[in-house]
Amino acid sequence: MTFDAIRFAREYDQALGLRTRKRLDRIDRFLTEAIGSVEVAVELGAGTGRLLSRVNAQTRIAVDHAEPMCRLTQMRGMVSVRADLAQTPLPSGGADAVVSGYGSIRARPARLALKEIARLLRDGATFGLHVFPAHPLFPPRPFLPLRLSSWFTPRRTIAHMSSASAPLDLDSWQKTRKLFADYGLWITAGLLLRNTPDPPFSIRVPLKSAVRFATHIGIVGHRMPRHVMRMRSRIADHHASETTAPVVIAGESMAPTLRIGDEVLVAPCTQPKPGDIVLIQCSEGFLAHRVRWVLPGRKHIIESGDAPGAKPSIIPSWRILGRINLGQVRKTSVAD
Numbered sequence: 001m002t003f004d005a006i007r008f009a010r011e012y013d014q015a016l017g018l019r020t021r022k023r024l025d026r027i028d029r030f031l032t033e034a035i036g037s038v039e040v041a042v043e044l045g046a047g048t049g050r051l052l053s054r055v056n057a058q059t060r061i062a063v064d065h066a067e068p069m070c071r072l073t074q075m076r077g078m079v080s081v082r083a084d085l086a087q088t089p090l091p092s093g094g095a096d097a098v099v100s101g102y103g104s105i106r107a108r109p110a111r112l113a114l115k116e117i118a119r120l121l122r123d124g125a126t127f128g129l130h131v132f133p134a135h136p137l138f139p140p141r142p143f144l145p146l147r148l149s150s151w152f153t154p155r156r157t158i159a160h161m162s163s164a165s166a167p168l169d170l171d172s173w174q175k176t177r178k179l180f181a182d183y184g185l186w187i188t189a190g191l192l193l194r195n196t197p198d199p200p201f202s203i204r205v206p207l208k209s210a211v212r213f214a215t216h217i218g219i220v221g222h223r224m225p226r227h228v229m230r231m232r233s234r235i236a237d238h239h240a241s242e243t244t245a246p247v248v249i250a251g252e253s254m255a256p257t258l259r260i261g262d263e264v265l266v267a268p269c270t271q272p273k274p275g276d277i278v279l280i281q282c283s284e285g286f287l288a289h290r291v292r293w294v295l296p297g298r299k300h301i302i303e304s305g306d307a308p309g310a311k312p313s314i315i316p317s318w319r320i321l322g323r324i325n326l327g328q329v330r331k332t333s334v335a336d
Helices: 005-014 018-035 067-075 110-120 146-152 173-182 226-240
Strands: 037-044 056-064 079-082 095-100 121-131 185-195 202-205 216-223 245-248 263-267 277-281 286-294 300-304 313-316 320-324
Touching (some): 018 216, 037 110, 056 067, 110 121, 173 216, 226 245, 226 320
Antiparallel strands (some): 245 263, 277 286
16 A cells, blocks of 8 residues: 555644634744745654645755654655654754744753754744743633633643643743743744634734733744854853953944943843943844833833934843943054
8 A cells, every 4th residue: 555645644634623724824824924935944843744835945854753744745845854853963054944833843842942943043044933822821611701712712732732831832922032042043023823713713912912812823033143152152151150251342332432342341230220231132143232221020121322313222131141341341542
């Protein structure tokens, strides 16, 4: 008996049901549109290759630990790799995009999964993941009208059947952004959907709302430059040994306080105060800016440069890597 890949894929995906397929289609479109056209795309936990087949890529590499799924994706014209999702034999920095659909990445611990995604991506390459909230909000059915209650009743999805929070399930948006950034993955956009009993079977939840109001979450972003992560690691090592880390200013946003070429020392900073000059993590590097205001709860600050016309912005406190001591600035002279 020959293995009918097309029939297997159709039956496997059809078994998900109309509602689930509609929700997956919405998340899949969000991920693939953000990725765009690439040369090499990798999917971790590819399954039947449903999501990967929608990625506009010259080479599609499907990674799965199940042998039948690997045979299936190979028959569908993809490069099939049977491997642990967190320990693939693929080369470092060889992928232009890494995707994972319908929570497949949850099969491995979050830190291992994120480390592998960061390893596979070249600098600036994109990633797109479909994950779930760690603690979705499901009010008890008796307290809601019958029709409305079905909007809040847990469905038999992977997220609900898990007896404990899966490793990569989201607890809060800012915690997720920090966790990803720790591995060199910068989140640029997200899509929060909540299941509904009627068409279109999902509604969009505002990104600024609590993650637990959603039932499906799409995340897209890009790989931060490796040299930025190496510098971040050096700063963290200095702080761990209770020493200051030297950093050279490369922009004019803090002029006239700090100029290009000035060498500053960055000390640990757990509670920034208004007036402090701090080193801020960005997607492509770092910024030295001044804290203008610490918002209530200390989870966000308002910062800006000292240069004339600098516009203030609100950032989460986790992006602050340290405080710059103006008394230890090595100024660049003309002779330098």
